[in-house]
Amino acid sequence: MSQTNRRRSFRGLCVCLITAGFIGLFPSLLRGAGTTWSFEADDVGQSPKEFVFGTTGSGQPGQWIVKSESDAPSGAHVLAQVSTDRTDYRFPVAVALTPLVRDASVSVRCEMVSGEVDQACGLVVRYQDERNYYITRANALEQNVRFYKVVDGSRQQLASWKGAVTRGVWQELMLHVQGDQFTVVWNGQPILEATDQTFQDAGHVGVWTKADSVTYYDDLRVKFVEP
Numbered sequence: 001m002s003q004t005n006r007r008r009s010f011r012g013l014c015v016c017l018i019t020a021g022f023i024g025l026f027p028s029l030l031r032g033a034g035t036t037w038s039f040e041a042d043d044v045g046q047s048p049k050e051f052v053f054g055t056t057g058s059g060q061p062g063q064w065i066v067k068s069e070s071d072a073p074s075g076a077h078v079l080a081q082v083s084t085d086r087t088d089y090r091f092p093v094a095v096a097l098t099p100l101v102r103d104a105s106v107s108v109r110c111e112m113v114s115g116e117v118d119q120a121c122g123l124v125v126r127y128q129d130e131r132n133y134y135i136t137r138a139n140a141l142e143q144n145v146r147f148y149k150v151v152d153g154s155r156q157q158l159a160s161w162k163g164a165v166t167r168g169v170w171q172e173l174m175l176h177v178q179g180d181q182f183t184v185v186w187n188g189q190p191i192l193e194a195t196d197q198t199f200q201d202a203g204h205v206g207v208w209t210k211a212d213s214v215t216y217y218d219d220l221r222v223k224f225v226e227p
Contacts, residue, residue: 034104034223037096039077042066048079051206054093054130056153060085062092062209073109073170073218084212086117091135091155095127095206096220102126102202105223107174107185112140112167115213122208123173126199134199135208136175136184136192140167145186147175149198159184159192170218178225 042048047064055061063083068076081092110121122137131153138145147159163186165171174185180200184192207217 034221035096035099036222037079037220038074038218039066039079040075042077044068044077048094050097051079051094052097052204054095056091056093056130056150056155057087057089059087059090059211062094064092064094067216069216071170072216075218078111078216078218079207079220080113080214080216081207081209082214084115084214086212088117088211090211091122091150091208093124093127093130093133093206093208095124095204097204099222100202101205101222101224102200103178103225104205105174105176105225106205106221107172107223108207108220109170109172109218110138110207111170111216112138112165113214113216114167115141115211117211118209118213119167119215120208120210120213121171121173121215121217122210123175124204124206124208125175125177126201126203127206128199128201128203132199133203134175134177134182134196136173137208137210138165138171138173138186139210140165145173145184145191147182147184147192147194149196151198158182158194158196161186161191163191176225 067080112119119140127133136147176183180197
């Protein structure tokens with residue numbers, strides 16, 4: 001083999017080794033494709049085009065509109081639930097039409113603006129319809145974060161954490177779901193774990209509020225993981 005060919009072979013071997021090492025160290029980057037909704041392309045005062053809406057429980061439907069907010073985490077637009085219906089067992093939901101998601105890390109930035117009955121920020125996964133899904137929510141009045149399943153419209157608590165939840169500031173809620181394992185992360189801190197097999201099929205992802213909560217959302221993200 002000539003000296004030139006030896007150099008080429010060595011360079012090729014180095015590239016292969018470096019690539020293999022990168023894959024070994026950071027496999028999540030290869031399977032971490034996903035989707036982000038920042039609502040920048042949606043018209044202010046209108047509902048976002050890529051979402052559908054429902055209500056668990058009773059009371060009036062939620063009022064979901066895009067607003068312009070100077071303190072939005074990214075861009076200027078946010079998704080806002082602005083109805084103040086005080087019905088206690090009332091859970092407005094907004095979910096993305098696509099993609100359908102089974103195993104993923106789903107996160108959202110949220111600001112709990114107001115509410116006398118409740119001040120809640122919620123994140124929905126494996127949503128089948130408005131009566132069947134998983135939900136994790138933070139509550140500024142109760143100072144806690146909880147994880148539920150909703151089955152035939154009945155909410156069943158699976159895990160709970162007591163800690164700081166602040167009204168009027170942007171915070172981040174994340175739910176990692178893989179198979180029957182669930183981990184809730186609040187402002188970067190893992191706080192809850194649960195195991196459940198009720199909903200095993202892929203479903204919609206989205207956001208949720210309760211009662212008279214006025215809540216803003218931005219940067220709803222899905223990052224897919226391997227099953």
